[in-house]
Ligand SMILES: Nc1ncnc2c1ncn2[C@@H]1O[C@H](COP(=O)(O)OP(=O)(O)O)[C@@H](O)[C@H]1O
């Protein structure tokens with residue numbers, strides 16, 4: 001290849017964001033900035049074995065045919081790269097690398113989610129099948145009081161599955177629309193009052209909500225669900241005689257903040273960063289006993305982000321929990 005051809009090849013590779021190298025025989029003759037950032041300054045002019053220390057990568061680069069391999073832990077631990085090596089001539093090779101770390105981690109989150117969801121559904125299902133089996137046995141199933149008790153358990157487990165399926169469907173619906181900000185303006189004021197009234201029958205909830213309409217771009221059903229999940233948690237995990245306050249504050253900078261505060265048991269600090277993860281509970285036994293699915297706050301997080309809002313969780317054990325949601329106001 002002429003000097004001019006080589007120069008233009010290098011000029012072309014310099015434009016790429018992904019790491020690219022030219023290898024002649026075993027020597028790296030050119031590395032673009034991205035390759036130097038990833039592998040270090042020393043690679044230009046070095047033998048490939050010294051430039052990339054991963055054995056899979058070296059054998060792919062030195063193979064007699066073009067190939068593509070996955071290489072891990074280059075640059076940062078846990079990173080995943082797809083390395084492609086194309087034969088340009090008998091001696092010359094073009095090596096390009098593409099960062100697959102993010103795709104890999106999305107794929108892992110997805111697999112974990114499917115595994116967790118299946119596990120959560122399988123437990124109540126196994127219980128239902130077990131009790132049905134026992135009821136079918138004339139010895140155990142014949143006694144009316146045992147029958148009644150077992151049927152009660154079966155109903156409870158079926159309801160648990162129903163809440164799980166309904167929360168899973170909500171999550172997937174919200175996720176499917178996450179890039180589309182709702183078109184409608186809704187009055188957050190009305191939504192807060194309606195949801196608070198749903199709870200006012202059996203518990204103490206005080207409201208501090210302004211009288212005038214507070215307009216945000218949003219979907220009423222989702223915003224209601226978000227508030228319902230927060231208030232529900234406050235009553236469920238707050239402990240006996242918990243006081244819950246639903247408060248709305250309009251800040252001068254075009255945002256409205258809705259806060260759900262309880263004076264309950266609070267949450268230990270080590271749990272706070274993980275609360276919005278799917279199926280994360282501070283006390284799984286307790287959550288299941290009160291009919292929790294472990295998806296409530298994850299749904300809240302997705303609804304807030306779809307509405308381009310901000311979520312803030314503060315809690316102190318023995319003092320209580322405050323969850324605040326800020327949403328941009330519709331400009332009047
Ligand atoms: N107000 C609160 N006070 C104490 N703990 C809470 C509160 N809100 C949430 N939590 C904790 O956070 C966990 C996750 O909440 P959530 O996502 O709604 O799931 P679920 O209620 O179905 O268990 C709960 O299991 C509970 O341990």
Ligand SMILES: [Mg+2]
Nearest residue numbers: 233292296297
């Ligand atoms: Mg909940």
